[in-house]
Amino acid sequence: MITISNTVHWLSEQSRLLPDSRAIITKDCTLTYSEFYDECFMLSNYLGQFGVQEHDHVGILFGQSYKFFLLVNALWLMRAIPIPLNTRNTVKEIEYQLSQADIKHLIIEENLDGQVSSLQFKNIIRISQSSAHSLERSENSILDFQLNLPADSFSIDNPALIMFTSGSSGKSKAVVHSFSSIFESVKNLDSFANLSNNDLWLASLPLYHIGGFMILMRAILSGGTVAFPNSLKHESLAEALTVFDPTHVSFVSTTLNRFIKDDFEPSKKLKCLFLGGGPSSPEQCLQAIDKGWLIVKVYGSTETCSMVTALLPNEVKQKPNSVGKALGMNKIKIKSMSKNDPNDFCSDGEVGEIVVSAQALFREYYKDQLTTDKVLKNGWYHTGDYGWLDKDNFLYISSRFDDLIISGGENINANDVQEVLMSNSLIDDVFVFGLNDETWDQIVCAAIVSKKISELEIINFLKENIAGYKIPKQFFFIESLPKNEMGKVNRTELLIQLNLS
Secondary structure, rough: OOOOOOOOHHHHHHHHHOOOOOEEOOOOEEEEEHHHHHHHHHHHHHHOOOOOOOOOOOEEEEEHHHHHHHHHHHHHHOOEEEEEEEOOOOOOHHHHHHOOOOEEEEEEHHHHHHHOOOOOOEEEEEEOOOOOOOOOOOOHHHHHHOOOOOOOOOOOOOOOEEEEEEOOOOOOEEEEEHHHHHHHHHHHHHHHHHOOOOOOOEEOOOOOOHHHHHHHHHHHHHHHEOOOOOOOOOHHHHHHHHHHOOOOEEHHHHHHHHHHHHHOOOOOHHHHHHHHOOOOHHHHHHHHOOOOEEEEEEEEEOOOOOEEEEHHHHHOOOOOOOOOEEOOOOOEEOOOOOOOOOOOOOOOOEEEEEEEOOOOOOOOOOOOOOHHHHHEEEOOEEEEEEEEEOOOOOOOHHHHEEEEEEEEEEEEEEHHHHHHHHHOOOOOOOEEEEEEEOEEEEEEEEEEEOOOOOOOHHHHHOOOOHHHHHOOOEEEEOOOOEEEOOOOOOHHHHHHOOOOO
């Protein structure tokens, strides 16, 4: 249960309410909420010496470390706005985001210095990862800086975060969230999960994606603990599951698949495994349940501040293809694809665009009012995803707009074709997409990862399993698909790799 008052900064309040409760644990250290606050206060002092001020946009280029959590809260104490950046981005991509979000200061983990050595940016602050903290514990400097910290100026309506979308199908967008939208997202989860300060959350997703970031927020708002693995590699996650014994874990389907193949059995303390970030097959979920994983399938995005629907463990076997029902006060409707009326919604079972109404919705795309107005209409966020609701209001995902291929007047769901191809044991990985074509408007194409099957064999296999018009007209055999940590294929990078862009 969340009991925070929202009248002062969340960490300030929890450090008073739960001073001796564990806030952070790693393989090497533990911080109570009181110690967590002290560390953040000193870090605010340190950042202030570099000129970081109230309202500044501050980029964070940091690995999977508890120091990321310290930095976010230190910046909030200063009323600066943290902007997590993907550590796997190229220098060019980072420079684009620095400009797009008007970032004034960039905090870099020293280990990443070599990776961004050619970065042209003046205000860089380097923080060491190696020790518990690299700051000077000077009582005088703390007291001096305390006078400069904004006094009790917390407002839940203030902007709290700018988070970039993954950009898997184009340029990443800078999504602005307030403290209110973050709070409402956690409150919606609390409506079914009954959060507690005894919960232990594993930071099992990248912190610069909304799914990973919100793990930290769920812990701090409920007074729980966050355990940080050494990395997000499979071996580190497996070790963390054993050593820390978390109650709540978040995975994408590719991560869960590895644990299923390894016959890894979770601890009895596990309350929820949140499974999201992209499609997951019913077979995978049922296999995981049989091995003791308490699967909660979720659906959401950066714009919705992570999950807006959930399919609970007792519902997975009943409706394995669904992503669940709207959480808390959220509302989900299906917008008709055939009419322009924004208030024309589909009836049960009819496929259309998924639109969401929620208190957790983002405020805007930073410096992009045109796109903001395009997706936020009359209080509804138009997701660009397509699906339907059944008579019990359970949501089913059909495809993203980018996954809908219109060829010769036929609507083809790329995910349907992809699923059939993946059922062939000789194919290791696949991505199906559409390409513009003068004759057909679009043609179906497939990028195939396999050294065991030929194009002719694939075509013959498909002829037995799907309609002829759905069979790809072009096949591209490649070594691997470019994916981000959430398991999503980077469409733009793939097209460049195939010389199609």
